[in-house]
Amino acid sequence: MGFTIGGSRGTREFRSGARRRGRTSECTAVAEYTGLWGWDVVPGARAAAPARDCSCGDARCPAPGAHPLAFAPTVKAGATLDEVTEVWGEYPGAAALLPVGPSFDVIEVSAEAGRRALVRLERMGLPLGPVIETPDGRAQFFVAPGAAAELPQLLYRMGWDDADLDLRALGHGCHVTAPPSDRAGLGRAGWLRPPGLDTAGSPPQARLLLGTLAYICHRLRR
Secondary structure (H helix, E strand, C coil): CCCCCCCCCCCCCCCCCHHHHHHHCHHHHHHHHHHHCCCCEEEECCEECCCCEECCCCCCCCCCCCCECCCCCCECCCCCHHHHHHHHCCCCCCEEEEECCCCCEEEEEEHHHHHHHHHHHHHHCCCCCCEEECCCCEEEEEECCCHHHHHHHHHHHHCCCCCCCCEEEECCCCEEECCCCECCCCCECEEEECCCCCCCCCCCCHHHHHHHHHHHHHHHHC
């Protein structure tokens, strides 16, 4: 028997043993994000391939499998495994979404640009935070909060404001899919650069990475 999470009427069917499995896998992963890395986590919708029907139950969902579930509570940073289990047990199979804004913003580029930039940035010895690779070929660099609001001015100062760059910033109100959750029925998100104790709570300022990211995006466009 399958299950639906967060449907329009709030109905849920559970697989036998779903809560038990959730305790050892989904909840453990979420508890690592809240307890070890200090991030909020929100239960998110899932989408089943190939039709990508969203588990929210809305046949016209504009973002199937890539949005928070309605009425699902935010699991706050610092939550223990027991606290995570209590919440996540109500949403078995939910994707783990990280709210952007409270602890970090995101600069997103193509996965190819992200990989090339990581090599260059590491050689330069610049500080780096976590980087997610999405199943649809994007790289999401965690940077200090406020980057989304500052991006146009930063690009202007660096002379990249008129360039046609495959680069954008995600800020308050956005969410990223935390590995190893599935995103939009396309596959699992993964880490190009996993979080570390020295960077998870204090990601770098966007200006330190932006020049390199913009340059590589520009080169790939050409």
